Amino acid sequence: MTNSNKRILGIDPGTRETGYAILNHAGLLDYGVKNFTDRAIRKNLLTDAQKWLTRLIRFHRPKIIVIEKSNLTRLKSSRDLKFLIRKFADIAKKRKVRVIELSPLTVRKILFNDGWGTKKEIAKFIAREHFSELQKFLKHNSKKWYQDYWSNMFDAVALALAYRQKHKNNWVM
Secondary structure, three states: OOHHHOOEEEEEOOOOEEEEEEEOOOOEEEEEEEEOOOOOOHHHHHHHHHHHHHHHHHHHOOOEEEEEOOOOOOOHHHHHHHHHHHHHHHHHHHOOOEEEEEOHHHHHHHHHOOOOOOHHHHHHHHHHHHOHHHOHHHHOOOOHHHHHHHHHHHHHHHHHHHHHHHOOOOOOO
């Protein structure tokens, strides 16, 4: 398989919104935020998530899925998030896609070398240094909900980008 066909899917999981981004060696192929509207019942959330991720994998055929590692513990929503992350990993493995989990700190260390960049700084860095088409998600609206919504996508881009940067010489696929 050539490098142009090797794709990485970054996922910033959430029970309300999940950010995603598809990268290959040349650039950003797809990105966005998936809204889970029927999340009150865990079974419905997991079914919706399974259908969405299966379609995404079938369409883009990534070789690696990089999922943000969650450190949440107590809340009911964190239990649901852990189930969702496990479901994403199971779906990927069934489709023969390698699963990598990276913590936000690891991603910041790879992208910024020191691990201290904020979400906003990382989003600006990604839009300025790597993918100028994402600038529009930083500028047009300063409302917090807007920034929080699109930060899911930027986190997914950061996950995929960090993996790609870390393995740029040997693309372990």
